[in-house]
Amino acid sequence: MRALVIYCHPRQGSFTEAVRDVVLAKLNTVGAEVRLRDLYAEGFDPVLSGREHEIYEDEALNRDPVASHCADLAWCDTLIFVYPTWWYGLPAMIKGWLDRVLVPGLAFLMPDEANTDIRPGLTHIRRLGVFTTCGASFWLTRMIGAPGKRTLLRGLRLLCGRNCKTVFAAHYLMDSSTAESRAKHLRRVAAKMDRLVGKTPATRRAEAAA
Amino acid sequence: MKRALVLFAHPCPESFSAALHGQVVARLSAGGWAVDDCDLNAEGFDPVLSEAERRGYHEEPANIIPVAPYVERVRAADALVMVFPVWNFGYPAILKGFLDRVFLPGVSFRLEDGKVKPNLTQIRKLAAVTTYGGSRTRALLVGDPPRKCVTRAVWHVCRPEKMKYLALYDMNRADEAKRAAFLDKVGREMEVF
Numbered sequence: 001m002r003a004l005v006i007y008c009h010p011r012q013g014s015f016t017e018a019v020r021d022v023v024l025a026k027l028n029t030v031g032a033e034v035r036l037r038d039l040y041a042e043g044f045d046p047v048l049s050g051r052e053h054e055i056y057e058d059e060a061l062n063r064d065p066v067a068s069h070c071a072d073l074a075w076c077d078t079l080i081f082v083y084p085t086w087w088y089g090l091p092a093m094i095k096g097w098l099d100r101v102l103v104p105g106l107a108f109l110m111p112d113e114a115n116t117d118i119r120p121g122l123t124h125i126r127r128l129g130v131f132t133t134c135g136a137s138f139w140l141t142r143m144i145g146a147p148g149k150r151t152l153l154r155g156l157r158l159l160c161g162r163n164c165k166t167v168f169a170a171h172y173l174m175d176s177s178t179a180e181s182r183a184k185h186l187r188r189v190a191a192k193m194d195r196l197v198g199k200t201p202a203t204r205r206a207e208a209a210a
Numbered sequence: 211m212k213r214a215l216v217l218f219a220h221p222c223p224e225s226f227s228a229a230l231h232g233q234v235v236a237r238l239s240a241g242g243w244a245v246d247d248c249d250l251n252a253e254g255f256d257p258v259l260s261e262a263e264r265r266g267y268h269e270e271p272a273n274i275i276p277v278a279p280y281v282e283r284v285r286a287a288d289a290l291v292m293v294f295p296v297w298n299f300g301y302p303a304i305l306k307g308f309l310d311r312v313f314l315p316g317v318s319f320r321l322e323d324g325k326v327k328p329n330l331t332q333i334r335k336l337a338a339v340t341t342y343g344g345s346r347t348r349a350l351l352v353g354d355p356p357r358k359c360v361t362r363a364v365w366h367v368c369r370p371e372k373m374k375y376l377a378l379y380d381m382n383r384a385d386e387a388k389r390a391a392f393l394d395k396v397g398r399e400m401e402v403f
Contacts, residue, residue: 010261046257046303050221087309088363089300089355092257096303111382118344118382136326144362147300147355154352155299176324 001032001197003127004076008039008083008093015171015182019131020082022186026193027078031201035072039093046096059105069101073122078197079160080129081152085170088134088141089148098156107159125160128153129167129196131189133174141172167192214243214335214403215287219294219305221251226381226389230339231293233393237400238291246283250304255280257307270316280312289335289403290368295381296342296356299349309364318367326366333368335403336360339376339396346379374399 005023009016027034037044055061063070073079083094090098104110109119130152134141153166169192171177171185216234220227231249238245250257266273274281284290294305301309313319320327338360342349349357361375376399378384378392 010259010264012261040258040261046307047251048221048297048302050223050251053220053222053225086259087306087313087359089306089309089359091259092303092307092310095298095300095306096257098298098300099303102298116383117348140326144366145353145355145358147353147359147363150353151299151355155355158348158352173324175321 001027001030001078002076003027003032003034003078003080003197004072005034005036005080005082006039006094006097007036008081008091010040014084015174015177016082016084016133018182018186019133019189022189023080023082023129023131023193026190026197029201030197030199032078032197035076037069037072039097044093044097046092046094046099048096048099052100057104057110059103062103063106066100069097070103070106073101074106074124077124078127078129079122079125080127080131080196082131084174085132085134085136085141085148088136088144088146090151095151098151102156102159120159120161122156122159123161125164127165127196128157128160129192131169131192133171135174136172138170138172141170165196167196211242211244212288213246213286214238214289214291215246215283216248216291216293217305217308218247218249219251219292219302219308225295226341227293227295229393230341230396233397234291234293234339234400237397238403241401241403243289243403246287248280248283250308255304255308257304257310259307259310263311268315268321270314273314274317277312277314280308281314281317284312284317284330285332287333289337290333290364291337291339291400291403292360292364293339294356296340296349299352299355301356301359313367328367328369330368334370335372336365336368336370337374337376337399337403340378341381341392342377342379343382344380349379372403374403 218231
């Protein structure tokens, strides 16, 4: 298993960091190879530039500005996002990671003479996990339509393998969270991770057969 | 004169989004609006909410200091028009970051008993002008997040009298005629906005 963890939080010691650590511990337990990208720590620039937009559809060039991220995305079979939800959506940092890294030729294939619609390019991704925190309640988030969750679990999911497994967990009403509610959420994250990657190391053979 | 804040998010001046942006600004002005034209890429807006900003997020009124000029422009607006392309089922990051950093507690909403109360109610009109690469069906399948961001999340803090969501779907396959018709429609809507 090759897991890419996209982590986004501006502050050290945040609850989101605790969620990330549960995710990493679970990946470690099953013996996954892990690449962790901490977007704030590495100072990722989320703004797609004019130049990048010009070469967006040029598949020979479009990975260059974010080559290492594109390589990670091409490498992984398990993709996990850990971030706080802001304005019901993804932080600009994560949205910009999608804008810049999900380029044609890698994430999806543009329509051509033979195909009238966009085709998925991330069919090698078999597991997608999304872990977040929301200031708003579950119901308000639902009412707004949970744009952040949908961008990843429906939008990005469309580009992944047909049998891609997904898990999602959010701690709602973060501003009135308690030590107890946070501990409970971390247990939920651990259980979701078990569902996503299993509880024990997969043998090479099982992995190869999957 | 009523003021309209136009938030524009596309890096390329030769793009169709830039044409829409030009059309929006021109026709709003023709319709009698004082337009505050905010081109986020051209102004070099930084969409990343910093560690210090995150820590001070709820400290009113000091929380507005890092983005004070933008807060002023939002507060002065009687109408808000967002012009952007949909990328990967959402706003471009530069526009999402505008919400993250500028739509702060005490600016766009107040927290009363833990509930979000609208605080930009001077914005009486709200519009979005946008383009999607994929089809409407594809957007619906995903739940059309950008439409919901505008018509629900931003709507929720403004509670405008009038809201328009003008979208051209299926840009990847749209011909000249389709684009021209959309440009026309946007012009008409903006002139009577």
